[in-house]
Amino acid sequence: MSDFLDALRERVLIFDGAFGTWVQAQHLGPDDFGGEALEGCNEHVVLSRPDLIARMHREYFDVGVDAVETATFGAFGVVLAEYGIQDKAYEINEAAARLAKGVAAEFATPERPRFVIGSIGPGTKLPTLGHIAFADLRDSYVTQIEGLLAGGVDVLLVETVQDLLQGKAAIVAARRAMATAGREVPLMVQVTVETTGRLLLGSEIGAALTTLEAMRPDVIGLNCATGPAEMTEHLRYLSHHARTLLSCLPNAGLPSVVDGHEHYDLTPEVLADAHDRFVSEFGLNIVGGCCGTTPAHLRAVVERIGTRAPVPRNIEFEPACASIYSPVTFHQDTAYLAIGERMNANSSKKFRTAMIDGDWDTCVQLAREQVKEGAHVLDLCVDYVGRDGRVDMAEIAGRVATQAGLPLVLDSTEPQVIEAGLQHIGGKAVLNSANLEEGEAPGKRFDRVMSLAREYGAAVVCMCIDEQGQARTADRKFEIARRIRDLAVDRYGIEPSDLLFDCNTLTLATGIEESRKDGVETIEGIRRIKAELSDVWTVLGLSNISFGFKPAGRHVLNSVFLHECREAGLDAAIVHAARILPMHRIDDQVRDVTLDLIYDRRTESYDPLTEFM
Ligand code: THG
Numbered sequence: 381m382s383d384f385l386d387a388l389r390e391r392v393l394i395f396d397g398a399f400g401t402w403v404q405a406q407h408l409g410p411d412d413f414g415g416e417a418l419e420g421c422n423e424h425v426v427l428s429r430p431d432l433i434a435r436m437h438r439e440y441f442d443v444g445v446d447a448v449e450t451a452t453f454g455a456f457g458v459v460l461a462e463y464g465i466q467d468k469a470y471e472i473n474e475a476a477a478r479l480a481k482g483v484a485a486e487f488a489t490p491e492r493p494r495f496v497i498g499s500i501g502p503g504t505k506l507p508t509l510g511h512i513a514f515a516d517l518r519d520s521y522v523t524q525i526e527g528l529l530a531g532g533v534d535v536l537l538v539e540t541v542q543d544l545l546q547g548k549a550a551i552v553a554a555r556r557a558m559a560t561a562g563r564e565v566p567l568m569v570q571v572t573v574e575t576t577g578r579l580l581l582g583s584e585i586g587a588a589l590t591t592l593e594a595m596r597p598d599v600i601g602l603n604c605a606t607g608p609a610e611m612t613e614h615l616r617y618l619s620h621h622a623r624t625l626l627s628c629l630p631n632a633g634l635p636s637v638v639d640g641h642e643h644y645d646l647t648p649e650v651l652a653d654a655h656d657r658f659v660s661e662f663g664l665n666i667v668g669g670c671c672g673t674t675p676a677h678l679r680a681v682v683e684r685i686g687t688r689a690p691v692p693r694n695i696e697f698e699p700a701c702a703s704i705y706s707p708v709t710f711h712q713d714t715a716y717l718a719i720g721e722r723m724n725a726n727s728s729k730k731f732r733t734a735m736i737d738g739d740w741d742t743c744v745q746l747a748r749e750q751v752k753e754g755a756h757v758l759d760l761c762v763d764y765v766g767r768d769g770r771v772d773m774a775e776i777a778g779r780v781a782t783q784a785g786l787p788l789v790l791d792s793t794e795p796q797v798i799e800a801g802l803q804h805i806g807g808k809a810v811l812n813s814a815n816l817e818e819g820e821a822p823g824k825r826f827d828r829v830m831s832l833a834r835e836y837g838a839a840v841v842c843m844c845i846d847e848q849g850q851a852r853t854a855d856r857k858f859e860i861a862r863r864i865r866d867l868a869v870d871r872y873g874i875e876p877s878d879l880l881f882d883c884n885t886l887t888l889a890t891g892i893e894e895s896r897k898d899g900v901e902t903i904e905g906i907r908r909i910k911a912e913l914s915d916v917w918t919v920l921g922l923s924n925i926s927f928g929f930k931p932a933g934r935h936v937l938n939s940v941f942l943h944e945c946r947e948a949g950l951d952a953a954i955v956h957a958a959r960i961l962p963m964h965r966i967d968d969q970v971r972d973v974t975l976d977l978i979y980d981r982r983t984e985s986y987d988p989l990t991e992f993m
Contacts, residue, residue, distance in 0.1 A: 477531025
């Protein structure tokens, strides 16, 4: 276990204040930075003037803080490349961590350990806007974090997240680096909410929480951009909904420009007042400062907060996925979760044609139409024989994610196509789908999809399919669902509330004897899964039931079947939302025949299938 998490269970911890502001106040010359070419590269000061950085850490520990951050905010290849020293990333991080650990050791006592927090900033490139590929950004972070771990940091802190996709890249990197190092440390992530009330790229706090919590950090919090006052409502949200511990490192107020320099004028007293209130009202676990805060600010905070046990919170967890902008809860009060089906290269001619023509505007337009039609989430399937799905997915996922604004369901039979999508979307996605057709061995499809869900923090649609094929009876559907649930939870650490089980219905149009009961078995399968696995969701690719019928008949059958499935407890459906008719709009007699078809109520002189046609 970690001393840091043990300490957090007992009391509120206080972090240090700003690094950049402190360095700026030292009025350094070119030599301090290690030469003119490196002037302004704060991270390099760790190598050129380690004594200065040590003094800064000492000044913060002197006023009584529990933890200091390493001087590594921009110490990774993407940023260091601007100074031509990207090769020094590992060295700087290791040195910065070792340096801070040395100073911490001067202050630590058995009763009062002092911690070193590895700082990981956002850098200068936004993956959501295509400035950098997810994998390149991730790998750049891996090197930084390997250095931090080698230097002995106690905690990793991904801070000042402005683009959720960037935050995810850093967290994925942290997990990979910890696995390589064979050393696990607690992981914190902090987002930056601008005065607009959103992150730079437009994410609401709810989208940030849903997306980042799914990546299992130990602490979620806010830092930078504003002073404490502007953070209040976002902290209230986190306090009510986050299952993680909470942190808050505000700036010393909103900056103003004085003599060409950013100037912060929140006094130490006002910062201490704010933290006092946040700790008691919102149950924060970690407080500290960001830009403009000085040792004097932190002294005031230490004096005010003292040694306090964290205040317990009442948490209302809402299972959800998220677009980069907003969360969408899986539970819908008045409706089922409508997943738009129309961006499917197999099943929608319009989408397929646009995709093959590289007509991305039309793809985005199809997404937007579905938003208007009432979809809550959008399914995206680019699978099409003879094309590289990874390329199509990479082109379309990012565009739709930012321009349509709904969460995405990444629908593909190929795990690498799903991963290509994951590397382009900032929100929390749903993967479609996992099944046990190839069994549960490592490297097989089930393992690969579940591993992606865990690594990228996604929910998963699970098909009731195993080594023996598609489950056709309610019993088999239920047995497979239970097996998948247990594997997902026990082996992959996925939360049950991130699983959506698909009882995979097939068309009723063939009339062959063995498919006559498919509709009823699906309905019963849903009923059993909801009754016996109470913590998971159910979903259905609705339109499958009517493949082969004429369009008007399809709309009726889809609508009536959806109604019956919902009565049985169906939570979500992949649908063309505009084509779903309310039951009262369907003629009574037509509805009765449709129900007879679904429930296979035949007599010697009556076949609802013939009647329905
Ligand atoms: N379960 C899960 N995922 C799925 C399915 C499922 N993904 C794919 C599919 N089944 C669900 N998606 C669709 C999309 C479109 C249609 C049916 C299912 C469809 N389209 C019309 C047609 O083919 O006639 C429209 C054609 C057009 O617009 O050109 O029926 O079961 N987990």
